[in-house]
Amino acid sequence: MIKLVSKVLFVFLSSQYCFGQASKSLLSVIPQPVSITVGSGSFTINRSTVINLQPGVNRQSLVFFQRYVESYAGYSLTVSNAFSGKNVISLRIDSNLAAQKEGYRLTVTPQLIELTGHDEAGVFYGLQTLIQLIHVSTNKMVSVPGCSITDYPRFSYRGMHLDVSRNMFPVSAIKKWIDVLALYKINTFHWHLTDDQGWRIEIKRFPKLQTISAYRDETLIGHKKELPRQFDGKRYGGYYTQEDAREIVRYAKERHITVIPEIEMPGHASAALTAYPNLGCNGGPYQTAKFWGIFDDVFCAGNDDTFNFLEQVLDEVIAIFPSEYIHIGGDECPKTRWKSCPKCQKRISDQHLKDEHELQSYFIQRISNYLLSKNRKIIGWDEIREGGLTTGATVMSWTGEEGGIAAARLKHDVVMTPEKYVYLDYYQSLNPNEPLAAGGYLPLSKIYSYEPVPAVLSSEDAKYIKGVQANVWTEYMSTIEHAEYMIFPRLLALAELGWTSKANRSLPDFLKRVRVNEPLLKKLAVNYSTNYDEITDSIIQSPNNIPLVKLQSTSPNAEIHYTLDGSEPAIESAIYQIPVKIAESCILKASLFEGGLKVQRAYQRQFVIHKATGKPVKLKYEASGNFNPGNTLALTNGVSGTNRYNDSQWYGFSGSDFEAVVDLGTIQPVTLVGTNILKYHWQKMWEPSELVFYLSQDGKDYKPVYRQKEFPVNGINKIRSTIPATEARFVKVRAVNKGIIPEGEYGAGGKAWLLVDELIVN
Template sequence: MKYIRTYLVMIVALIAWPLSIWAQAGSAALPALIPLPVTITPTADAFYITPATRIVAGQASLNKIAGLLNGYVIGYGGKSLSKTAVAAGSDFISLTIDSTAVPYKEGYLLHIDKKAIRCIGHDAGGVLHGLQTLRQLWSGGGNSIKVPGYTIDDHPRFAYRGMALDVSRHLFPVSFIKKYIDLLALYKFNTFHWHLTDDQGWRIEIKQYPKLQSVAAWRNETLIGHKKELPHRFDGKRYGGYYTQQQIKEVVQYAADRQITIIPEIEMPGHASAALAAYPALGCTGGPYTTATYWGVFDDVYCAGNDSTFVFLQNVLDEVMALFPSAYIHIGGDECPKTRWRVCAKCQQRKRALRLADEHALQSYFIQRMEQYVNSKGRHIIGWDEILEGGLAPNATVMSWRGEEGGKAAIAQHHRVIMTPETNCYFDYYQSLYNEEPLAAGGFTPLQKVYGYEPLAGNTDNATSDYLAGVEGQAWSEYYTSEKQAAYMIFPRAMALAELAWTPTKQRNYDNFLNRLRGEARLLKQEKINYDAHFDDITYTSAPLQNNVLQINLQSSYPGGEIRFTTDNTGPTSQSALYTSAVEIKNTCTVKALLFNKKHQPAGRLFQQAFRIHKAVGAAVTLQNKPMDRFNPGNTTLVNGLFGSNRYNDNQWLGFSGNDLQAVIDLGKEQTVQHLSLEVLNYHWQRMWAPVTLQLLASKDGAHYSELYRQDSFPVNGINRLDVPVTPVQAQYIKVIGTNKGTIPAGEYGAGGNALLLIDEIVVE
């Protein structure tokens, strides 16, 4: 031990060099490590792992981790290494726990020189994290694996670094779950949130309730395509399955060996269709119920007035807690419609007996009752931010997904919070706007948006850091139709999340991250991960100039590449115009562009974007009502020459929640207007409703308007395009009025909530 401590003094002296000094050589000089360590300093020599290299486990508790290291070496093409108890001489890899030398939980010191590799962790987790860094450093293979010389001092930013996986919508085999856990460990996540139950299937064996296996685990068929498409189409194939308790135990141990805690999620009181199909007495109506075959939120939930509901859930949780030793159990609590509760005699009796103000308070009672039971077993609950409604359970942790407001509210009440806003952390959303992307949920979350997220940025409350536990990425599987597609959607976005969860904010840099990500391609290929490698694809920005002209900027993060483009609808080649600066678009056209590498070979996907030039492009737009935050890219979106897509995720749609649209376009001077067109979205399954009435009006002075056109019916499910020739009229101002549906009617998806009115490009000719 004296030998080790003496060596530590030398290590601490070496790592005093700040990362910024090392980085002065250029971001490309940093090794391909994700997440980026706190401090990394080069040493003079490399170490070579050969069949003669020994693994030294300083404590018996590290024997399993030593075995993992041996497996990593073998998996990389090396030979099995012998294990000894003493680090003597040279040519060894030592693993040691020393919380004095490494004061931060899960932190590690890694020193590599030509004689040995020493990995010292605050705890077993720290040792394993050090070995994951080692894996990302080495190269070569066979009888000589090269590890470049570095001294690395590292520890995590957040205590909670999680990734979820939904197996209810699509069931993944145990082999994939283990692979997923391996990847989480590689990128230093410490929590796997396993979403095991939902409307579309119950995926965990509960021996006391066998119908959860024979009925709830199966659905009659599965939706084909996107849920917004009507009529819904189905594959006609029975689908399902579940994990046995033995399989669960196996996976839990597999994760624990890799220092990952698994938190199970058992949904309540909503998302219960599958469970109700098996045990209909647990619902308000008594059924019959069926396991859901499509995606969404359903009115049938657990009955809050029925004591047998709580007995059932307590018995279920008893078996769950026996399988999962995690301190936390996730009980969902999200998206629970109150439709059935409002007319259920038992629920209303419960509400009166407890003198509850409304059904939100009834949900709070439900959650708090379950929390008391979980607490009585020495555990704690996590719930989605809806558990704030009606009053927060005393000891609950809140997972804030509908933005950050839920997290802020929970912190204000001194509750532990995990940030996972869907705008930044949902990996079922599209990661690019290219048409080649596989079907996804509908949002748009590119890699840079994930990387740039800063939880509760700008919050100066000193208490925030005490209650902000960390972050989590969500992998919902409605559109993960295969293991290959799941990996494509999750990686590399999970790697960006890993870095923001681990690396200090001031040391994060997106361009530098991309350099290291490109370097990770070798390791990802070795791990046979079908990740999205299109993060260097061409993107664009546009801005209106005077006289109805658009200025287009093309960009790519690809190092050393060049962009060639066309505007005549032909495909770009290496001989097409070279993009060097902003391009002015004066006429309606489609810009096509392609990225070329230094060898003049195509290096990405074809970019293409249509631009429509008309009299209103760049005109001033005044809105009577403020758009909703989710669909508010700016007033001029309505006249920017760009049309929104049916994916509605391209920042081109202006949206109003429950409010009417009233937009006035100032053309700048009186002109002849003889043609108008615009688009509205009609996706009831996304809560998007076309206006009840749409009016187009014109005025010379902005005070007195005459109606040019009115429409009261929008029959198309999707984009409804109005193409309206009008009697030529002189006008400077065009007014568009859209009457919002208001409240979504009963029987429709999202009944009782606000209808969304979405409108895009208003073309004036």
């Protein structure tokens, strides 16, 4: 792997460097250092170059750098403890000169490279920077541009999470990804080893975890929202032996990466319960889940056998993973079984607990105390706050920032990992040709825009924000190639969030450095996404209610050419300069051109113009959560939301009704009313109990003109109703929310979502 990286640097950088005064563009480092100053000249690496190791520097940190140099120079550099003072790369540790943990200072002159780390990690990270700075000229002279760098991380925790329960990956792939993490100074690998769909770590005390829990009978084809469900009919599974896990831990440690294992509890336990049904509330039988979601069957909190089992599992896990933290999950644990379980109810009574939420707190605290007795600490998802946080617990805030804010104010350490900013199973593009993903929309620019320290925290409470992490949930990533496409280059943005101060970050500059890294990722055989520069849009309203489409791209040298007749844009097509007016129904297409050649995938958007297009809308109830575009423009912009519901077109209402009034401006004949309703029960998106359209001339006296109660389509229900011509100015639409999700349905007992888009009038 190291040799491959070095060959990449040789091939890529050979055409990039010219000698003399170095330019700042050559100092392309990710993550961006605290301070980087261009120097004069360059340091030439040749056969006479000596690496000087001063006392305290571990040769292990140097091995990787040596391999890089050797792979493209063809020779190994001499290592000596004696300082010659000339043509030397000097490595030392000095916590006074490099004052921050993991920090370093790097100075490059024509005669000397001096690298001083605060600690071993600082030396290692300085070497990663040095590797990124190495250039090779066209005559194969190896050099480093003159510069001075002072650097240290903003956060102590910089992580990537990997779910191997849904889809697992070979040890070789994990090692490959760990190499890339190290190169970009990510220091934590959070390994999600157990869940409903499979148990992936060998536990010798419980062999059925390997023979039963590690396998599922078949796997869902397509998205979980689609009905009827289809399965591949193929048994799937496997597990990592304890030796595999130890090898990953060893490999990561050499690269200054801590591996934190996650053993999920008390929920997401279907796989474990399949092998050991006595640990569930009703004794089973259970089945390792073959599709994705949240399941009612969880570990029984009233059964001491549950805790005996988990403690013995954790004993073996602790013996493999030396990390300070053990992740115990704690998320998405339904209380359905606990409410009807005599043992759980007895536990609530015996422990004088208020309810099942406090029973969850009891569960987490009992596990926490056990781990504390083994000199370990727990870290868990937001939901470990239910019923009160246990002493010393660290919270991973994933549902949003609220959990992290609350935990920090209680003086608990927090790792920020909110799904809408750092979940790499989200789509990174709105292009319809993107491979299947969980949902959401997280382009590279959005993850880079995230600020891990919430502004509402005081400076004192902000100290408890220890870092940031990107999460890779693999329900829809069944291959190494697909996983890499979803992870890279977005993980480079996460690396910069974790290392670089907010004031020192710039998206245009970051994208320049990402482009410099593309050949490196390619030669590393990383199947990274190249679509981050593709055309995106924003739709605004003009004063005369005609939609205006603003097109943009982060590509610095590209021109946008577009058409309105549905034809493919060519270099002869109109050049985009100002927002495009959409005066009539059309298909807008646009493409990027660089040097006369088309680059990136084409953009396309269909517009259907009608009487309500661009007209003002008043909502009676505010939209909720991620389905609140912040205004009402998207309800009448001529664009219908897609079945991926990630394009900011849908308006969602959690438990509440939808009621809107469109003002057409003048009294005029209305012959058609319509809208779109999104129905996916497995996404908790329910059709309304009733949908009614009303018309009015004065905005006071409304008469119903169309009513619908049946919505048969699993997906987008397009309501288009022709009515007798009626004179009206105001159109009211009312959809009654299903309310509480019925028993037996996914998410039963919770609030139903009602999703509506585009109010159509003709």
